[in-house]
Amino acid sequence: MRERLQPTIDHIAQQAGARKLRLALDLADGFVFLVVVCSSTRASTALQLWLAEVASLDRGSRVPVERLSPYPFDPIAAGPTSLEAAELAELVLPRLMAPSGADGGLTFIDAVRAREADAEAWLLLLMRLNERRNAIASALGGPLTLLIPPTLEGDFSRFAPDLRSIRSVAVEIDDLDDAAPAPGTVLLNAYDDGYGRVEDIQALVGEVERARMQAQSGVPAVRRMLRVLLLRLVGAKRRTGELEEAERLLDEAGEIDDSLGDSGGRTATQLVRSDLLIARGELDEAAGLVESAIQTLGETGDVWALADAWGRLADILEARGELDEALRIRRDEELPVYERLGDVRSRAVTMGKVADILSARGELDEALRIRRDEQLPVFERLGDVRSLLVARANLASALLQRREPADIHEIIELLALALRDARRLRLPETQQIVQLVRQLGEDPDAPPFA
Secondary structure (H helix, E strand, O other), X not given: OOOOOHHHHHHHHOOHHXXXXXXXXXXXXXXXXXXXXXXXXXXXXXHHHHHHHHHHHHHOOOOOEEEXXXXXXXOOOOOOOOOOHHHHHHHHHHHHHOOOOOOOOEEEEEOOOOOHHHHHHHHHHHHHHHHOHHHHHHHHOOEEEEEEOHHHHHHHHHHOHHHHHOOOEEEEEOOOOOOOOOOOOOOXXXXXXXXXXXXXXXXXXXXXXXXXXXXXXXXXXXXXXXXXXXXXXXXXXHHOOOHHHHHHHHHHHHHHHHHHOOHHHHHHHHHXXXXXXXXXXXXXXXXXXXHHHHHHHHHHOOHHHHHHHHHHHHHHHHHOOOHHHHHHHHHHHHHHHHHHHOOHHHHHHHHHHHHHHHHHOOOHHHHHXXXXXXXXXXXXXXXXXXXXXXXXHHHHHHHHHHOOHHHHHHHHHHHHHHHHHHHHHOOOHHHHHHHHHHHOOOOOOOOOOO
């Protein structure tokens, strides 16, 4: 099989996404979650072979591999004629909760061969993985890679949003005869990345309408999906300034929480409501909601959600000018969680916020060090274009604040890179970067910015 797949392995080895995975696995120290969207079973098998080989090469010894899948590893072997949700859960969950014990091993959940008839079983499993992500991270202690087909990508983001949010790397891998990238969901830009084009938000509105129709069945899982979509649409409406519509949607999500008796969902809705209060300038009331959520999440043991809630409280304190306490929360409550769980992206984002506070306190040199050494390299390694351009613009802004003539060439280079990417992605940050360019006395429509 290895010889038969060699052309595909060679093709995969040249892909930027595969190289990001290799680097992430090589750097992994403890749990790290990776997501691969792959439209070809052959490519999925070839990728796993290649990653096992290069991981062993990078570490100087054979790396054990655990593959969790109801489908044969050989892409031409016949798979099961049917797939039951209980059987799939029994195959995957116990082995994640009680791993083999081999240190430094690679664990793959391979769903790439999933057919339409298998979708329900996989979606139920993804929901259970979402609920148990903290326990899995603690038990597994090493990298976990989820391989899914494009047909499951959108449902993965809807049914397992918290699990998806802790990914350190997310890439697409194509096969020799599948050179076009697999289509992703257009909804993600509307909520996950904090921005959204009009057409993205319209697509999200359409998803909400379809979910409302499906939720009339009364199936709890479908109603939970509707609530998640509603909360994401609330975020989109908040960012576009449609606060009254956001409030109405939030009330609808709250009614679902009440009908399901879902305390976890109620806490999520509570945190989104705090975002809306912040947008209205009602910081004290928002802080009260977040503090209540922190207490609840501390009792449930959802460490990722708890760290996120602490971060929201730090945002509010910073807005109120309570910089010392905001800095303490970033350093003592947020960062230790992300460092313990290997969530390198969340750590980098939080370090950027630490740098913001230090800048506000006049500690410019340390803020600049953080932006250069602990923020930019992470986003470059992850290939996170939007976060990278924002980090570059923030570093340029910090250098402007320092007012050193020797910094001018670096400032221009950073802003040129950031502005080109912001324009290409049509981001709201484009105008902010244009303003920074004009502060320099430069023309944003002339080289090197155009």
